[in-house]
Amino acid sequence: MSTGTLYSVSEVEGKRCLNVVKTPTFTSRDGFSVFEASAIGRYFASLAPNSTLIGQGATETALVDQWVAFVDSDIARYNSLILQLVRGAINPYNKPASCHSYFLASERITLADITLAAELQSAFSTTVDAALRGQLPNLLRHFETIVNQPNLASVFGSTSYVEKALQYTPPPKEKKEKAPPAPAQPKAEKKPKKEDDDDDDDDKPYEEAPKEKNPLDLLPKSTFNLEDWKRAYSNKDTRGAGGSLEWFYQNFDKEGFSIWRVDFKYNEELTQTFMSSNQIGGFFNRLEASRKYLFGSVGVLGTTNNSVITGALVARGPEIKPVVEVAPDWESYTYERINLDSAEQKAFFEAALAWDLEVGDKKWVDGKNVSRASFGRIFGC
Numbered sequence: 510m511s512t513g514t515l516y517s518v519s520e521v522e523g524k525r526c527l528n529v530v531k532t533p534t535f536t537s538r539d540g541f542s543v544f545e546a547s548a549i550g551r552y553f554a555s556l557a558p559n560s561t562l563i564g565q566g567a568t569e570t571a572l573v574d575q576w577v578a579f580v581d582s583d584i585a586r587y588n589s590l591i592l593q594l595v596r597g598a599i600n601p602y603n604k605p606a607s608c609h610s611y612f613l614a615s616e617r618i619t620l621a622d623i624t625l626a627a628e629l630q631s632a633f634s635t636t637v638d639a640a641l642r643g644q645l646p647n648l649l650r651h652f653e654t655i656v657n658q659p660n661l662a663s664v665f666g667s668t669s670y671v672e673k674a675l676q677y678t679p680p681p682k683e684k685k686e687k688a689p690p691a692p693a694q695p696k697a698e699k700k701p702k703k704e705d706d707d708d709d710d711d712d713k714p715y716e717e718a719p720k721e722k723n724p725l726d727l728l729p730k731s732t733f734n735l736e737d738w739k740r741a742y743s744n745k746d747t748r749g750a751g752g753s754l755e756w757f758y759q760n761f762d763k764e765g766f767s768i769w770r771v772d773f774k775y776n777e778e779l780t781q782t783f784m785s786s787n788q789i790g791g792f793f794n795r796l797e798a799s800r801k802y803l804f805g806s807v808g809v810l811g812t813t814n815n816s817v818i819t820g821a822l823v824a825r826g827p828e829i830k831p832v833v834e835v836a837p838d839w840e841s842y843t844y845e846r847i848n849l850d851s852a853e854q855k856a857f858f859e860a861a862l863a864w865d866l867e868v869g870d871k872k873w874v875d876g877k878n879v880s881r882a883s884f885g886r887i888f889g890c
Contacts, residue, residue: 533545533546533549535549535552546581547577547578547581547624550577550620550623550624551563551574551577551620554620561615561617561619562618562619562620562623563619563620564614564615564619565615569614569615569619572613572614572615572619572621573613573614573615573619573620573621574621575614575621576613576614576619576621576622576624576625577620577621577624580621580624580625580628581624584625584628584629584632585628588628588631588632588635588636611651611654612651613625618655618658622651622655623655623661625651625652625655626651626652626655626656626661626665627665629648629652630652630656630665630668633649633652633668633670633671634668634669634670634671635671635674635675636671636674636675637671637674638671638672638673638674639670639671639672639673639794639797641674642670642794642795643794643795643797643798643835643836643837644837646791646792646795646837646838649791649794650784650787650788650791653787653790653791654784654787656668657783657787670794724831725802725825725826725831725832728765728825728826729764729765730765731762731764731765731766731825732760732762732765733760733761733762733765733766734760735766735801735802735803735804735823735825736801737760738753738756738757738760738804738823739804741753741756741757742757742804742862742878747859747862747863747864748859748863753862754859754862754863763849765825765826766823766824766825766826767823767824767826767827767828767829767846768821768822768823768824768846768847768849768858769821769822769823769824769829769844769845769846769847770819770820770821770844770845770846770847770854770857770858771805771807771819771820771821771822771842771843771844772817772818772819772842772843772845773788773817773818773819773841773842774841774842774843775841776816776817776818779809779814779816779817779818780813780814781813782809782811782812782813782816782874782875783875785809785816785818786808786809786874786875786876786877788818789807789808789809789818789820789876789877790877792807792836792838792842793805793807793877793878793879795835795836795837795838796832796833796835796836796879797835798835799832799833799835800879802824802825802826802832803822803823803824803825803832803833803879804822804823804878804879805820805821805822805823805877805878805879806820806821806861806862806864806876806877806878807819807820807821807822807861807876807877808820808861808864808866808873808874808875808876808877809873809874809875809876810866810867810868810871810872810873810874811871811872811874812871812874815871816871816874817868817871819861819866819868820861820866820876821847821857821858821861821862822844822879829844829846860873864876
């Protein structure tokens with residue numbers, strides 16, 4: 510049901526409230542007009558029967574308004590400024606935020622959470638790149654929870670995470686016509702070099718020191734090609750003759766690589782299984798710098814308020830720490846080396862890769878993989 514018209518920049522000329530031209534401006538069918546995105550959003554949120562988007566009671570309502578104002582003043586304003594700078598139309602900002610619950614204003618999603626997610630979606634696709642997102646795990650987790658809500662997923666659509674933040678490119682300089690060359694002057698005779706000038710030989714050009722290599726690149730060369738394994742895992746059935754597990758056992762180099770079981774330490778804090786799956790995706794995103802040294806298959810098992818996060822990693826070298834410590838939250842997980850000579854541990858490894866793992870009474874619900882950017886099942890894609 511249509512409630513009115515939302516005017517864009519080009520349409521808003523002439524639409525005035527108190528003789529002030531603003532955009533966006535909304536005009537209802539009965540002639541009511543209101544401008545400013547936050548005010549329009551609050552108006553729409555209040556129309557639904559028994560709406561909880563604007564909070565219940567004076568306390569929650571105040572908290573919703575607080576967070577909407579925070580997004581407008583402390584996030585949207587700065588993100589807009591950065592966009593204008595890099596696009597040449599005209600200083601980055603990162604301010605930590607804390608709240609008393611998982612959502613901003615209450616124990617449920619409100620307009621405050623939706624407002625923040627809308628602005629973060631713009632920032633994550635333009636100015637907040639992979640390196641910076643890796644430093645903001647809780648913020649990324651909150652964003653992914655909001656945009657993946659069943660009632661909001663179609664509104665937000667997919668998010669194109671930018672790998673490298675937009676950079677300002679100055680406009681090309683106008684070419685000036687070269688002045689005619691000046692007449693050649695007779696060369697002056699060279700004066701004999703004095704002995705005191707010998708010190709000039711010490712003035713050598715500065716040479717930048719070579720970048721320090723990753724210790725994992727200094728390990729002895731392995732016969733196991735991790736990228737070939739990722740390709741086999743993406744393109745073959747996991748189990749059965751000719752499957753990816755068969756390829757793995759035929760090619761695995763236990764001297765150059767190690768296999769690990771990974772478990773989340775704080776399973777008692779897990780609630781919705783889709784939120785736990787998003788958490789795994791965020792963890793793998795923060796392992797981006799180690800992708801060339803790592804393969805992983807990790808999932809959430811169980812049901813709402815009764816689930817665990819577990820899985821398997823294949824890592825370069827004999828130790829797991831040098832591979833996973835690039836993620837700020839790596840210590841939120843435990844790591845136990847898997848011995849393929851143990852039938853029980855081998856069965857766990859194979860089930861984690863096949864996504865049919867069961868732990869006690871908990872069955873596999875959803876999972877994520879660390880794999881190649883050009884193949885499927887990457888970070889849940």
